[in-house]
Amino acid sequence: MSSPAPPAVDHLLRLADDELILGWRDSEWTGIAPFLEEDVAFSSIAQTEIGHARAFYELAARELGGTADELAFDRRPEEYRSSPLVELRLVHDWGRTIARHVLYELADAIRIAEVKGSPDPDVAGLGEKIEREEAYHRMHAQMWADRLAESEEGRKRLVAGLEELWPYALGLLEGEARERLTADVAERLPFFTPPEVEPVERGEHVDEWAALWEEMTMVRRSAPGGQW
Amino acid sequence: MTPRTEEAFIEHVQSGGQVEATDWMPDEYRARLVKFIEMHGNSELMGVLPEREWILRAPTLQRKLALTAKVQDEAGHAQLIYRVVEDLGKPRDAVLEDLISGKSKFHNVFHYPTKTWGDVGVIAWLVDAAAIISQKALLKCSYAPYARIMKKICWEESFHILHGRDVILAMVTGTPKQRELVQEALDRWWKPLMMFHGNQIPAEKDPMFHWRIKSQGNEEARQQFLDGYVPQIRELGLEIPDPKLRKDEATGRWAYTEPDWDELRHVVTGHGPMTAERLGFRRASRDETAWVRDVVLAEAA
Numbered sequence: 001m002s003s004p005a006p007p008a009v010d011h012l013l014r015l016a017d018d019e020l021i022l023g024w025r026d027s028e029w030t031g032i033a034p035f036l037e038e039d040v041a042f043s044s045i046a047q048t049e050i051g052h053a054r055a056f057y058e059l060a061a062r063e064l065g066g067t068a069d070e071l072a073f074d075r076r077p078e079e080y081r082s083s084p085l086v087e088l089r090l091v092h093d094w095g096r097t098i099a100r101h102v103l104y105e106l107a108d109a110i111r112i113a114e115v116k117g118s119p120d121p122d123v124a125g126l127g128e129k130i131e132r133e134e135a136y137h138r139m140h141a142q143m144w145a146d147r148l149a150e151s152e153e154g155r156k157r158l159v160a161g162l163e164e165l166w167p168y169a170l171g172l173l174e175g176e177a178r179e180r181l182t183a184d185v186a187e188r189l190p191f192f193t194p195p196e197v198e199p200v201e202r203g204e205h206v207d208e209w210a211a212l213w214e215e216m217t218m219v220r221r222s223a224p225g226g227q228w
Numbered sequence: 229m230t231p232r233t234e235e236a237f238i239e240h241v242q243s244g245g246q247v248e249a250t251d252w253m254p255d256e257y258r259a260r261l262v263k264f265i266e267m268h269g270n271s272e273l274m275g276v277l278p279e280r281e282w283i284l285r286a287p288t289l290q291r292k293l294a295l296t297a298k299v300q301d302e303a304g305h306a307q308l309i310y311r312v313v314e315d316l317g318k319p320r321d322a323v324l325e326d327l328i329s330g331k332s333k334f335h336n337v338f339h340y341p342t343k344t345w346g347d348v349g350v351i352a353w354l355v356d357a358a359a360i361i362s363q364k365a366l367l368k369c370s371y372a373p374y375a376r377i378m379k380k381i382c383w384e385e386s387f388h389i390l391h392g393r394d395v396i397l398a399m400v401t402g403t404p405k406q407r408e409l410v411q412e413a414l415d416r417w418w419k420p421l422m423m424f425h426g427n428q429i430p431a432e433k434d435p436m437f438h439w440r441i442k443s444q445g446n447e448e449a450r451q452q453f454l455d456g457y458v459p460q461i462r463e464l465g466l467e468i469p470d471p472k473l474r475k476d477e478a479t480g481r482w483a484y485t486e487p488d489w490d491e492l493r494h495v496v497t498g499h500g501p502m503t504a505e506r507l508g509f510r511r512a513s514r515d516e517t518a519w520v521r522d523v524v525l526a527e528a529a
Contacts (some may be wrong), residue, residue: 027283034517036307043300054289071287092516104257154523219287219345227402228287
């Protein structure tokens with residue numbers, strides 16, 4: 001796992017790591033969301049993201065060998081390709097959480113459209129399947145963004161989150177996809193004008209990453225060679 | 229339609245009759261229902277806390293999915309149960325306030341720490357097994373709206389037991405270290421499990437049985453748990469930490485070391501090892517998201 005993966009596999013790992021880590025962060029809300037209904041909703045979204053991560057890891061494992069679990073849990077922290085956007089710890093801040101949720105889903109929609117166009121039929125097929133589920137995540141995110149934006153307090157908190165996280169959201173994508181995201185955000189979130197900023201690029205991990213990795217892998221590391 | 233006198237009402241429920249939310253009911257019956265069902269809802273909600281941190285540590289993608297789904301079920305159960313309490317006259321906000329201020333109770337097992345992944349397996353397998361015995365008996369509860377939601381809850385709990393048993397099986401057939409984790413977790417959880425169904429008050433003296441809110445006595449539930457699970461635990465080569473535990477073949481009853489009922493009372497009245505921390509955590513997360521409820525409920529008004 002130490003030599004760099006070929007570009008197509010690296011792309012799969014980026015997608016898988018983003019979905020795994022976002023699902024991980026989403027499941028931090030399980031049991032402590034502002035409404036019981038949101039405990040249930042966020043847990044459900046977390047499960048879908050983890051399911052997508054598993055499917056991408058399985059495709060990456062075709063080339064790299066090993067299993068989805070080994071790719072998800074047994075790499076060194078510096079080997080993960082996740083974007084800083086998904087790594088940020090946002091509990092218990094619901095305003096920033098919804099800001100990330102809506103920015104991620106809008107960016108992911110652009111990315112999944114690319115995946116659907118992949119020349120690899122397995123990858124393209126997975127893109128189709130994922131898109132059907134992500135459509136519900138987008139509706140959930142948009143509903144919450146609109147709902148918060150209806151009040152002064154909610155809008156203030158949401159927009160502060162969007163401003164802070166916008167450079168991170170850009171960093172999730174590459175090339176002209178970034179321009180598309182800027183246009184989509186302006187259209188879907190009319191109460192927010194995306195500023196021109198330097199994207200926070202993938203490659204560096206955020207400060208909270210080390211603690212996340214420690215926690216995510218601690219059980220596996222507690223009994224090496226175990227079966228779980 | 230229920231009878232309009234307390235005496236006739238008692239006869240109605242004791243002969244298997246049920247009560248709907250809109251029926252007349254004695255004040256004492258309503259008060260006991262609220263207290264009992266509220267504690268059940270609180271237990272589902274507080275039961276989320278010892279497990280949710282392990283979602284983040286789950287050792288495989290499959291376990292992570294299963295555990296998230298399990299905890300999600302429990303949050304969903306709390307939602308369903310609180311709705312029944314709401315129909316009986318106590319709104320969700322008041323229920324949550326009483327929970328975090330320590331005024332109302334939740335089940336003893338959720339006052340204890342979860343130390344390793346072994347505990348996660350023991351909770352999902354054995355705590356949920358103990359719970360489903362109580363919950364199955366509630367399918368016959370005299371209060372029909374509660375009995376109805378119990379069908380869905382029991383159905384989901386039965387999956388949790390399978391998940392828990394699978395976690396335990398994987399570990400006891402894994403490395404010696406993993407097996408040790410399971411045995412240690414069982415040692416930690418056995419006493420709380422033996423207290424789970426409550427003291428040995430005879431059914432006919434139990435007011436909850438009198439009103440047919442419960443359909444079986446505490447000891448009957450515990451005997452059923454021992455009958456169902458002691459052989460399974462032993463089959464895995466695990467040792468149950470109670471030298472007095474044995475089945476009297478003549479009577480078919482299990483003998484065991486009498487649990488410390490003072491400890492149970494002490495724990496459920498807010499003095500368990502994790503009570504303060506978990507209620508504090510619940511209070512803090514509720515405070516941090518109060519603005520969201522304010523904003524959304526103001527819009528709805």
